Amino acid sequence: MGRMTALETLETPALILDRARLVANCERMRAHLAPFGVPLRPHVKTAKSSEVARLMHGGGTGPVTVSTLKEAEFFLAQGFDDLLYAVGLAPNKFARVAALARAGARLQVIVDSAAMAWAFREFCGSQGLRVPVLIEIDSDDHRAGIRPDSAELLRTAAALDGLLGGVLTHAGNSYGSTSVDHLRRWARIERQGVTAAAECLRSAGHEVPVVSLGSTPTALFAQSFEGVSEVRAGVYVFFDLVMAGLGVCALGELALSVLASVIGHQAHKGWLVIDAGWMALSRDRGTQIQRVDQGYGLVCDARGEPLGDLIVVDANQEHGIVASRSGERLDVRRYPVGSLLRVLPNHACATAAQHAAYHVVGAGGEIEARWERLHGW
Amino acid sequence: MGRMTALETLETPALILDRARLVANCERMRAHLAPFGVPLRPHVKTAKSSEVARLMHGGGTGPVTVSTLKEAEFFLAQGFDDLLYAVGLAPNKFARVAALARAGARLQVIVDSAAMAWAFREFCGSQGLRVPVLIEIDSDDHRAGIRPDSAELLRTAAALDGLLGGVLTHAGNSYGSTSVDHLRRWARIERQGVTAAAECLRSAGHEVPVVSLGSTPTALFAQSFEGVSEVRAGVYVFFDLVMAGLGVCALGELALSVLASVIGHQAHKGWLVIDAGWMALSRDRGTQIQRVDQGYGLVCDARGEPLGDLIVVDANQEHGIVASRSGERLDVRRYPVGSLLRVLPNHACATAAQHAAYHVVGAGGEIEARWERLHGW
Numbered sequence: 180m181g182r183m184t185a186l187e188t189l190e191t192p193a194l195i196l197d198r199a200r201l202v203a204n205c206e207r208m209r210a211h212l213a214p215f216g217v218p219l220r221p222h223v224k225t226a227k228s229s230e231v232a233r234l235m236h237g238g239g240t241g242p243v244t245v246s247t248l249k250e251a252e253f254f255l256a257q258g259f260d261d262l263l264y265a266v267g268l269a270p271n272k273f274a275r276v277a278a279l280a281r282a283g284a285r286l287q288v289i290v291d292s293a294a295m296a297w298a299f300r301e302f303c304g305s306q307g308l309r310v311p312v313l314i315e316i317d318s319d320d321h322r323a324g325i326r327p328d329s330a331e332l333l334r335t336a337a338a339l340d341g342l343l344g345g346v347l348t349h350a351g352n353s354y355g356s357t358s359v360d361h362l363r364r365w366a367r368i369e370r371q372g373v374t375a376a377a378e379c380l381r382s383a384g385h386e387v388p389v390v391s392l393g394s395t396p397t398a399l400f401a402q403s404f405e406g407v408s409e410v411r412a413g414v415y416v417f418f419d420l421v422m423a424g425l426g427v428c429a430l431g432e433l434a435l436s437v438l439a440s441v442i443g444h445q446a447h448k449g450w451l452v453i454d455a456g457w458m459a460l461s462r463d464r465g466t467q468i469q470r471v472d473q474g475y476g477l478v479c480d481a482r483g484e485p486l487g488d489l490i491v492v493d494a495n496q497e498h499g500i501v502a503s504r505s506g507e508r509l510d511v512r513r514y515p516v517g518s519l520l521r522v523l524p525n526h527a528c529a530t531a532a533q534h535a536a537y538h539v540v541g542a543g544g545e546i547e548a549r550w551e552r553l554h555g556w
Numbered sequence: 557m558g559r560m561t562a563l564e565t566l567e568t569p570a571l572i573l574d575r576a577r578l579v580a581n582c583e584r585m586r587a588h589l590a591p592f593g594v595p596l597r598p599h600v601k602t603a604k605s606s607e608v609a610r611l612m613h614g615g616g617t618g619p620v621t622v623s624t625l626k627e628a629e630f631f632l633a634q635g636f637d638d639l640l641y642a643v644g645l646a647p648n649k650f651a652r653v654a655a656l657a658r659a660g661a662r663l664q665v666i667v668d669s670a671a672m673a674w675a676f677r678e679f680c681g682s683q684g685l686r687v688p689v690l691i692e693i694d695s696d697d698h699r700a701g702i703r704p705d706s707a708e709l710l711r712t713a714a715a716l717d718g719l720l721g722g723v724l725t726h727a728g729n730s731y732g733s734t735s736v737d738h739l740r741r742w743a744r745i746e747r748q749g750v751t752a753a754a755e756c757l758r759s760a761g762h763e764v765p766v767v768s769l770g771s772t773p774t775a776l777f778a779q780s781f782e783g784v785s786e787v788r789a790g791v792y793v794f795f796d797l798v799m800a801g802l803g804v805c806a807l808g809e810l811a812l813s814v815l816a817s818v819i820g821h822q823a824h825k826g827w828l829v830i831d832a833g834w835m836a837l838s839r840d841r842g843t844q845i846q847r848v849d850q851g852y853g854l855v856c857d858a859r860g861e862p863l864g865d866l867i868v869v870d871a872n873q874e875h876g877i878v879a880s881r882s883g884e885r886l887d888v889r890r891y892p893v894g895s896l897l898r899v900l901p902n903h904a905c906a907t908a909a910q911h912a913a914y915h916v917v918g919a920g921g922e923i924e925a926r927w928e929r930l931h932g933w
Contacts, residue, residue, distance in 0.1 A: 190625075190648050192933065224873060246835075246874045248567075266874045269817035269831055270894045271567045291820045291829075295893045315820075322875055323820045323829045351872065440646035443668045443692075443700045452668075452700045454646055458623075459933075462839035462906055495728065496601055496905055497623045497643045498699055516672045517647045528873055529839055533909075535932045554931060555912045556569060556836075 184546045186481060186538075187519065191440040192459035194534035195521060196550070197483065198541055200434035201416065205234045207432075208398065208415050217404040220244050220263060220391065222413030225528045227553040228537065229257040235416055244411045247556050248275045255284045263287045263391070265347065265411070267315060267323055268295055273302045280310050287344055287389070291315040291324050293331060296338035303342060311344030313389055314380075318372025319365065321351040327376035336385050345389025345408070346380070348373040353396040355468075356425055366401035369394075374406035396427050417527035420477060424469035435531060436483060436521040437476070438538075439499065441514050449508030450492075451501040455522055457494040461529035475499060476522035476530075482544060483521050491522055561923045563858060563915075564896065568817040569836035571911035572898060573927070574860065575918055577811035578793065582611045584809075585775065585792050594781040597621050597640060597768065599790030602905045604930040605914065606634040612793055621788045624933050625652045632661045640664045640768070642724065642788065644692060644700055645672055650679045657687050664721055664766070668692040668701050670708060673715035680719060688721030690766055691757075695749025696742065698728040704753035713762050722766025722785070723757065725750040730773040732845075733802055743778035746771075751783035773804050794904035797854060801846035812908060813860060813898040814853070815915075816876065818891050826885030827869075828878040832899055834871040838906035852876060853899035853907075859921060860898050868899055 186195070212219055221235040224246035232243055232254065242261040245251045251262045260283060268276070268288050279286050290296045290312055303310055314335050317324030325331045336343050350369035356362045369392050377387045393411035395418075404410065417435040418428040439455035457475065466473040475491035478501050488504040501520070503509050514520070524530035531537075531552065539548040563572070589596055598612040601623035609620055609631065619638040622628045628639045637660060645653070645665050656663050667673045667689055680687055691712050694701030702709045713720050727746035733739045746769050754764045770788035772795075781787065794812040795805040816832035834852065843850040852868035855878050865881040878897070880886050891897070901907035908914075908929065916925040 187648075190652065190933065191646055266831060267819035267829065269568055269819050271564075271817060275567065292893050295819070298894065317822075322870075322872065322877065323822075440648060442644035442646050442672070445694075445700075452644065454643060457840070457906065458909060462841070463834070464839070464841070493699075495699065500699065516669050517675065529834065532835060556567065 186438065186540065186544060186546060189438055189538060189546070191438050191519070192455040193438045193538050194531065194536065195436045195438050196537040196539045197434045198539050198547065200432055201231065202234060204416055204418060204432060204434060205237070208412060209237060211399055212410060215404045217407055218242070218409045220409045220411050221416070222246070222265070222411050223250060223254060225413040225531065226416055227531070228550050229254065230550045231416060232259060242409070244413070248272060248279065249556050250553060251279055251284060251286060253553050255279065255282060261285045265289055267291055268299055270298055273299065276310060277306050277308055280308055287311045287313055289313045289315045289347055290335065293334040293338040296335045300339055300342055309342065312339050312342045313345050313347040313391060314343070314376070316346050316348040316373050316376040318348040318369045319350040319352040324348060327372050327379060332376060332379060333383055336380050336383065343385055345387050345391065346373050346376045347389070347391040349392070349394055349411070350397050351394060353394050354421065354425065356396060359400065359426060362396050362400035362425070362427070363402060366397035369397050370401065370403065370405070370407060377406065395422060396425060399427060414527050417531070419527040420473045420523055420525045421465040421469070424466050424471060430485065430523070433523050435527050436479065436523050437530065438481070439520050439522060441516050441518040441520065443516060444511040446511050449502055449511065451509070451511055451514050453499040453501055453520060454497060455499045456497045458496050459533055460491065460494055460499065460522060460524060461526065461533050463524070463526040463529035465525040473525060474504070476524050479521040479523060481519040481521060563815065563917065563921060563923060566815055566915060566923070568815050568896070569832040570815045570915050571908065571913065572813045572815050573914040573916045574811045575916050575924065577809055578608065579611060581793055581795060581809060581811060582614070585789060586614060588776055589787060592781045594784055595619070595786045597786045597788050598793070599623070599642070599788050600627060600631060602790040602908065603793055604908070605927050606631065607927045608793060609636060619786070621790070625649060625656065626933050627930060628656055628661060628663060630930050632656065632659060638662045640690070642666055644668055645676055647675055650676065653687060654683050654685055657685055664688045664690055666690045666692045666724055667712065670711040670715040673712045677716055677719055686719065689716050689719045690722045690724040690768065691720070691753070693723050693725040693750050693753040695725040695746045696727040696729040701725060704749050704756060709753060709756060710760055713757050713760065720762055722764050722768065723750050723753045724766070724768040726769070726771055726788070727774050728771060730771050731798065731802065733773060736777065736803060739773050739777035739802070739804070740779060743774035746774050747778065747780065747782070747784060754783065772799060773802060776804060791904050794908070796904040797850045797900055797902045798842040798846070801843050801848060807862065807900070810900050812904050813856065813900050814907065815858070816897050816899060818893050818895040818897065820893060821888040823888050826879055826888060828886070828888055828891050830876045830878055830897060831874060832876045833874045835873050836910055837868065837871055837876065837899060837901060838903065838910050839871070840901070840903040840906035842902040850902060851881070853901050856898040856900060858896040858898060
C-alpha cells in the first residue's frame with residue numbers, strides 16, 4: 180500500500196477516488212456481462228489512467244476505447260495495444276494514426292461518411308498501411324453515425340474497400356431515460372440498430388467481424404447481446420450523480436469526489452463558501468434536466484457521507500456556494516471555516532478532467548496512492 | 557516572430573489566440589484607466605500565461621492577481637513578485653503561503669471572517685512571518701465577503717492586528733447587467749462598498765493602504781475610482797461571448813477561439829458534427845441567461861468570421877453539434893467533412909482552462925508562437 184497519509188494533509192481542492200467503490204464498480208460491469216459471454220472494451224476517456232484501466236480489466240491489460248489520439252499513445256506505452264479511437268476521424272489526424280500503427284498499436288478508427296472513408300483509404304494506400312475502420316451507426320437518432328437503412332452505409336463500406344472492420348454505435352439518448360423500462364428499450368434499440376447495419380453489409384457481401392455498441396446505461400441494462408462482438412462503457416468505473424439520477428447506480432457507488440475547504444460563510448443566507456468552484460467541479464450541470472437538480476454537486480462530509488440536501492448551488496472559478504436544495508437556511512456554524520467537505524460530481528468525466536491526479540483513498544479513509552491522469556489532446 | 561506555420565497544419569481541436577486582438581484588449585483597459593491614474597493589478601486566472609500577463613502590463617512585469625497558489629509560484633518564477641491571492645484562505649494552504657513569502661514574493665492574501673483572520677495571524681506569529689491580509693468586502697450581495705456595515709468587519713480587523721493590509725471587493729453581479737446604465741451602477745456600488753469599508757476601518761483607527769476592486773465590466777464602465785488604490789480585471793484580455801452579450805465588447809474584440817474540424821454530417825437535421833466537444837469548449841453555458849443564447853459557442857470560418865447564426869447547439873466530450881440558432885436547416889454540403897471552423901467561447905476563462913497552450917495567430921492568419929499555460933492547483 181505504500182506510505183499512508185490522512186485526507187486532512189491534502190491541499191484543497193483535490194480529487195478523491197474511493198478504491199473500494201472503484202473496484203466494486205469494475206466488478207459489477209464484468210459480472211453483468213459475464214453470463215452473456217460478450218467481451219468488454221472499456222472506454223478510458225472517463226479515468227484517463229492506466230491504473231484504473233487495468234482494474235477495468237480485472238488487473239491486466241486488454242482492449243480499450245479512447246476518445247483522443249493522445250490517450251491512444253499513452254495507453255499503448257502502458258501495454259494496451261488493442262485500441263479503438265471512437266471519435267470520427269479528421270484528415271489532420273491521419274499522420275498520427277499512421278504513427279500509432281507503425282509503433283505497434285492494433286488501432287481501429289471510425290468514420291460515418293463515404294467522403295471521410297475515401298480520404299482515409301487514399302491515405303492508407305499512399306502509406307502502405309492497413310488500419311481497420313468501423314462505420315459509425317446512428318442507432319438512436321442522437322448524434323453522429325449513418326442510419327442502418329441508409330444508402331450511405333453501403334457507399335461508405337464500398338469506399339473503405341479492404342479497410343472495413345465492422346460497425347459501431349453508441350445510444351447516447353439512453354442518458355435521457357426515466358425508468359428501467361426506458362433503459363432496457365434504449366439497449367434494445369442500440370443493439371437492433373447496429374446488428375441491422377451489420378446484416379445489411381453482410382447481405383451486400385462484406386465481412387463484418389466487429390459489431391461494437393455501448394454506453395454505461397445500455398451495457399448494464401441490456402437483456403441480450405445477440406449479434407454483438409463487444410461492449411463499450413466508461414463512466415460506470417466511477418459513476419456520478421447523473422447515473423444515480425437515471426437509476427443506473429446508487430449514491431453509495433459513486434467513487435469520485437472533490438475535497439474542498441470551507442473558506443467563508445454568508446450566515447444570513449445560509450451559505451458556505453468553499454474553495455471548489457467550476458475549475459475543480461467542472462461546469463457540468465447534467466442533473467439540471469433530471470428530477471433532482473444537484474446543482475454543481477452533492478455535498479458530503481469529509482468521509483463521503485451526504486449532508487442532507489446540501490448542494491453546490493453556484494460556482495465561480497475557484498469558489499463554490501453551498502446551500503440547502505430546499506432553500507431552508509443552513510446554520511453555517513455547523514461548518515466552521517477550515518472544515519473539510521467532499522462534493523459528489525454530476526458528471527465524472529467532466530470533473531475528473533479538471534484534475535491532474537487522483538488521490539486514492541482506502542477503506543480506512545487514508546490516502547494510499549496518487550494516480551496521474553492524462554490531459555489534453 | 558520565429559518560424560510561421562499555417563493554421564491548417566494544426567491538429568484539431570486547438571486553442572487559437574489572435575495576437576492583434578489580445579494586444580488591443582490590453583491597450584483598451586490601460587487607456588481606459590490612464591486618465592483616472594489608478595493602477596491596474598490584472599487578474600491572470602483567465603490566461604495563466606506569462607506572455608499574456610506581460611502584455612497586460614504593456615510589455616513588462618507588474619502587480620498581478622492570482623486565483624491559485626500554483627499561479628503565484630509560477631508568476632513569481634517568471635519575475636512577477638507583487639502577487640495578490642484573491643480567493644479566501646484555508647488553513648491547508650498556510651504552509652504554501654509561507655513558502656512563497658520566504659521565496660521572495662510580496663504576497664497578499666484575503667479573508668472574510670474573524671475566525672480565519674485569527675487562525676492566519678496565529679500561524680504567521682508562529683512562523684515569524686508578516687504576510688499582509690486584505691479583508692474581502694461584500695459590496696454587491698453576490699458571493700463572499702463581509703458587508704461594509706457589519707460588526708464582523710471590525711472584529712476581523714482586530715483579529716488581524718498588524719497584518720491588516722486593506723480591503724478588497726469584486727462586484728460579480730455586474731455580469732448580470734443588461735445595459736450600460738446597469739454596468740455603471742454596479743461600478744458605483746462596488747466602489748461605494750469597498751470605500752465605505754475602508755472609511756469604517758479608518759474611523760476605528762486602522763491604516764488601510766489598499767482599497768482594491770474590480771471586474772472587467774465594472775473596470776471598463778466605472779466613471780470614478782475615487783478612494784480606490786488599485787483595479788483588478790482579467791477576462792478583458794480575451795473577452796468572450798458573455799462579455800459581448802453584456803455589451804462590454806464587440807464580437808470583433810474576441811481574441812480566443814477553438815479550431816475544430818467537421819468530422820461528420822447529419823444532413824436531414826442540418827447538423828455538422830465537429831471534433832470540439834465540451835472537453836475543448838468547456839461546459840460553460842454563460843450566455844444561456846442572456847438575450848442571445850450562443851449554445852456552447854458561436855461558429856466562425858477558419859479566419860474567425862462568424863457564419864451567420866451557426867452555433868454549437870450541443871456538446872459531448874469530444875463531439876460538438878453545429879446547427880443554426882434559428883432552427884433553419886443548414887445545407888451541410890457547404891462544409892464538407894474535413895473543413896476547419898473556429899468557435900468563439902462563452903467564457904474565455906473556462907475554455908482556455910481546457911487547453912495546455914495557446915497557438916498565437918498573427919495578422920496574416922499564420923501561427924507565430926505557442927504559449928504554454930498553467931493547469932491545476
